[in-house]
Amino acid sequence: MQGFSAKHLIAKLRGGIVSPLALRRMGVLGMNARNVHYIARYNDRSKYPIVDDKLNTKRAAKRCGIPSPELIAAFETQPSRARVMEVIEPLWQFVIKPARGSGGKGILVITGRNGDQYVKPSGAEVTALDILRHVSNIHSGLYSLGGKPDRVMIEALVDFDPVFDNYSFEGVPDIRVIVFRGFPVMAMLRCSTHDSDGKANLHQGAVGVGIDLATGRSCHAVQRGLRIDKHPDTLMPFDKLEVPGWRDLVRLAASCYEMTGLGYLGCDIVLDRNRGPLLLEANARPGLAIQVANGVGLGKRLRHIEDFDLEQLEKNVDERVDYAMRQFAAGSGW
């Protein structure tokens, strides 16, 4: 442990803080600006329920022809033990989610069975009783904002495309795309690590990999705020990483604009081995970590789109995707 001295602390603080002017020059979007300029201005409150409730998102996605993981069952009210068992008994693997959970809270993934036990991705085993308790917890609103009673959904486990197997430890890599007024503006891949305990949250130690919108290749990778080249657990270099079917994925994200009607949107997408990109969930308040993962500020790109005239904004999905992939290519200065 390093000796603690005031001098050291000051040096660390000075090294750890950058000038706001420098950030502004970089076009970095801050939390306050995001809330006031983008979320409050472009996201209509009345449309929040579509994204805040994953069951609603799923229904809307189905209507718009956007693929998403298969819904096995949903419990609107507190289900009886027999009802839950009836649903999960025939299943080998499944995911239990709160419909209104925030920040990935309350998601229970079961990847297999071992006799009467259910196996979690980490290898830990839980009993049917634990699962019932989890369902009951979700239902009482433990994971929802403000503790409101919640609905429980049971989804089929996504059959993940093995392309990311070497870039993820235990958990599920997903791709976050920020879509502004229908234009995809930035993308990143979130890879869980041993450090993040299989979770894909960047502040818990997951790796954020910036993905070039033009090509689907990795352009930058960050863990705990520091740039890295390889996955810390699997030691796979990120420069070899390329998302297959990238344009389809970007197109899926862009079409979420029509689906939700939200101007500033974060889409979480996973890759299924057979079905291709699936919409996991959409977020009306996407975080800012994507800037760190890409090493680029969001602000410049958002302002570019804000300057569009009506004609440019009325483009269809394919035109928007083409424009974004051309305009926001990595290394283009954006």
Place this chain on the structure above:
Amino acid sequence: MSPRAQVYILAVLLALMGIGLTIYKNRELGFPLLPGEYRTVWTIEAKVSFDADGGPVKAALTLPREQRNMEVLGESFSSSGYGFNIIQQDDEYRAIWSRRTAAGRQSLFYQLDVHQTPGAPLEQPLDLSTEVQKPFLGAREQEAVRLAIYSLVDFARERSSDTETFTTQLLTALGDTGNQDRNLIFGYYKDKSLVDVALLVLAVAEIPAHRIRGLYLEDDRRRLAPEDLLEIYDGKRWVVFEPVSGSPGVPKNFFIWQRGGKSLLDVEGGRNSQVTFSVIANDVPARDVSMLKTSKEKEALVDFSIYTLPIEQQSIFKLILLVPVGALVVVVLRVFVGLRTSGTFMPVLLAIAFIETQLFTGLAIFVLILVLGLWVRFYLSRLNLLLVARIAAVVVTVVILMGAISVVSYKLGIEQALTVTFFPMVILAWTIERMSIVWEEDGPYEVVVQAGGSLLVAVLAWWVMTNRYIEHWTFNFPELLLVLLALILVIGNYTGYRLGELMRFRQLVR
């Protein structure tokens, strides 16, 4: 109009309103801007005493009229067994005590609190008679006195240019013990005071004049007799003279009881009547003086405010009025710094609890309850309870813990820990519940970050809320809440970076 412009206009209006009301309250109503300002309030007690003859008794005391540099804050009368009322008589107010039968020494009291304010003591346009009654100086034995008086008048007239200087000269001569004329006059009028004689001489000189009765306000004076001043009419206005020094103007600490007029006290059915005064100075918080003053005038701003509530409710409001300040601290820390806390305004509730418990006791109790509660909660989580039941169980646990802490600490002689009851129990239970979930989902590190953040915000909020200036302003100028509201509105429009972001995004710059 864009929402942003609306916010700024609204904020400016609110701020102007708040500041305007504050200035009004400070300037016009005298509410002190800074805490700890004291004003001297004089308590004057007039004691009327006389020997009653055994029959019906009526005592009338002239009451002081409103004086411009003396604010009467309150008055009270004490007279056991006497009927009492106040009547107006020739623009004077008189207190009348009456009783069917009374015998022996009687004492009646009239007490008033006054506060000196800057300004001229007397109003000029005064409806007093300027008629001069020539004294009768005809008798033979008065011949010498009469000549002496005329000589004094001539003496003063020669050395003066107008009525005012004449009076000064006259009073100087009357105070000069080497003056033959003066000694002759005083030798004749043995039982008359200086003012009596001066009035007589002034009447001879045909200058309208009368007596002013009053008191010098000096601390801790008892059994004072009223003192006299002289007021003369110089043809245009009334001028007051201090008789001994002969200088014009009302002396600084003089409280005028009666101006012109007749007797101070009339007693029917009694003898040996007299009025004595006693004066005590009290240092009273300036705010209380303003409150007393305005409550008499029924100032709407004060009359329809929390000051009209009973004292007990007021002290609750004193605390409630601090909540917005705590909220402002939370807003500032979240918007400008970006601290993570558990529950947005939970730290404010904690800070309020800290105000009651003192900081360190509060911190210790909070951490103790949180740790013990988390421990119990981890056990409860294994019992497969429904959420509501589990939180209720945690609430009960928290209450038991609080009881246990109180009893144990009391037995150990740590009295401060008894204040544990000020902690909001349900909030604590929810905090424990949330924290335990954070622990399960994000690990103990996040619990420490969030609990630490909450405590830091709570301590800062506590520190601001216990500032004596803040306490003084929020309670005495609740209008400042409008300014606070304006400030929060403006902060709500801030789109710059947070301090935490300067650190978070530092890699982007390099």
